[in-house]
Amino acid sequence: MEMTEGILGAIKNNVGHAKHSEFYGMHLSDIDPGDIKTEADFLKLPFTEKDDLRGAYPLGLNAVPDEKIVRIHSSSGTTGMPVIIPYTERDVHDWAVMFKRCYETAGVTERDRVHITPGYGLWTAGIGFQAGAEMLGAMALPIGPGNTDKQIMMMMDLKSTVLCATSSYALLLAEKITERGILDKIHLKRALIGSERWGEKMRKRIANELGVRLYDIYGLTEIYGPGIGISCDFECGMHMWTDYLYYEIVNPKTGVRVRQGEVGELVITTLNKEGAPLVRYRTHDLTRELTGECACGLKFPRIDTLIGRSDDMVKVKGAIIYPSSVDETLAGVDGVSSEYQIMIDHLNGKDIVTLFFETEVPADGYDGLEKTVKDSFKAAIGITVNAKAVGLGDLPRSEKKSTRIFDNRY
Numbered sequence: 001m002e003m004t005e006g007i008l009g010a011i012k013n014n015v016g017h018a019k020h021s022e023f024y025g026m027h028l029s030d031i032d033p034g035d036i037k038t039e040a041d042f043l044k045l046p047f048t049e050k051d052d053l054r055g056a057y058p059l060g061l062n063a064v065p066d067e068k069i070v071r072i073h074s075s076s077g078t079t080g081m082p083v084i085i086p087y088t089e090r091d092v093h094d095w096a097v098m099f100k101r102c103y104e105t106a107g108v109t110e111r112d113r114v115h116i117t118p119g120y121g122l123w124t125a126g127i128g129f130q131a132g133a134e135m136l137g138a139m140a141l142p143i144g145p146g147n148t149d150k151q152i153m154m155m156m157d158l159k160s161t162v163l164c165a166t167s168s169y170a171l172l173l174a175e176k177i178t179e180r181g182i183l184d185k186i187h188l189k190r191a192l193i194g195s196e197r198w199g200e201k202m203r204k205r206i207a208n209e210l211g212v213r214l215y216d217i218y219g220l221t222e223i224y225g226p227g228i229g230i231s232c233d234f235e236c237g238m239h240m241w242t243d244y245l246y247y248e249i250v251n252p253k254t255g256v257r258v259r260q261g262e263v264g265e266l267v268i269t270t271l272n273k274e275g276a277p278l279v280r281y282r283t284h285d286l287t288r289e290l291t292g293e294c295a296c297g298l299k300f301p302r303i304d305t306l307i308g309r310s311d312d313m314v315k316v317k318g319a320i321i322y323p324s325s326v327d328e329t330l331a332g333v334d335g336v337s338s339e340y341q342i343m344i345d346h347l348n349g350k351d352i353v354t355l356f357f358e359t360e361v362p363a364d365g366y367d368g369l370e371k372t373v374k375d376s377f378k379a380a381i382g383i384t385v386n387a388k389a390v391g392l393g394d395l396p397r398s399e400k401k402s403t404r405i406f407d408n409r410y
Ligand code: ZN
Pocket: 231, 232, 233, 234, 239, 294, 295, 296, 297, 298
């Protein structure tokens, strides 16, 4: 996004403030905030990686006196040490303001009943959805994940109008509701779906089977949590709340900024965060910047729907597989559902790619469908896969973000 005098000033303050923390005190020890006068000076600042934050465990990111911290959250690290993010009262407030703005952008009002399925606790998701809904004045239903039968009962009895969920959990709910034929008892109008890359087919299934309009909500624990950006009615990427953050898009390999409109990794610098300010934080989310005004009238700039994560991009036999290109390829084959899993193994000196996909076609049609999928893959991505059809619902669904590409080679 464009660098202005105002943003440069905010970044300078943020860098000066960040240096009060143990981590940035060392990480930016050579940097004098007063020297950041131009965009080129900003670009000399080192990136911050998730591993840096892990190394700052437990409270090495805290940039204010301990008594100013009112809450901590922690990112769901599957490996290694957790990342602890401390929040001041103002951070908690600012996050709710951004989240309220997300609901407003999605057309949610104080008359809505907001059914919140993401988890509560150290994870930021549930409480972020709740704080924004309460600030808006809507009725928050803090149900959390799991117990799908009870979810659906409460959704019917309390007449929930807005569903907040990950895409895989929204799909699971949609499947259960369709299975039971109870769509006429469901009052949902909108669904705010957590920032996971998800394909057109899955989107259409959730929208049709739940009868809702879908919004992509973006965020990560390291930068407040979900709610720092959202798509609008015009479904053209996500507006980012750039009064709270500055973002740039860089080549994930070289760290150099890409040209406007090119795909790269999203890097975020916070502008007002007190507890744990971040400078040039690498999100590993792949996207691109969209240009031009949005028809909705919001002036906040937009990034495209996530294309995947730079750590999910896998290279096989010289070709790069992005989860989004798998989605697109499968979307082009009739009879294939949105759900798939890819296993990459190394056997007898060769990389073997197995693609499991769900289909509603009866088992005697599997052979033909598998051949079509194999041919489409070869044509679109340039590699040969073993395509294996399975029935609808046979692949695992998850309440959190789901992993679809498993690289077992290393
Ligand atoms: Zn818009």
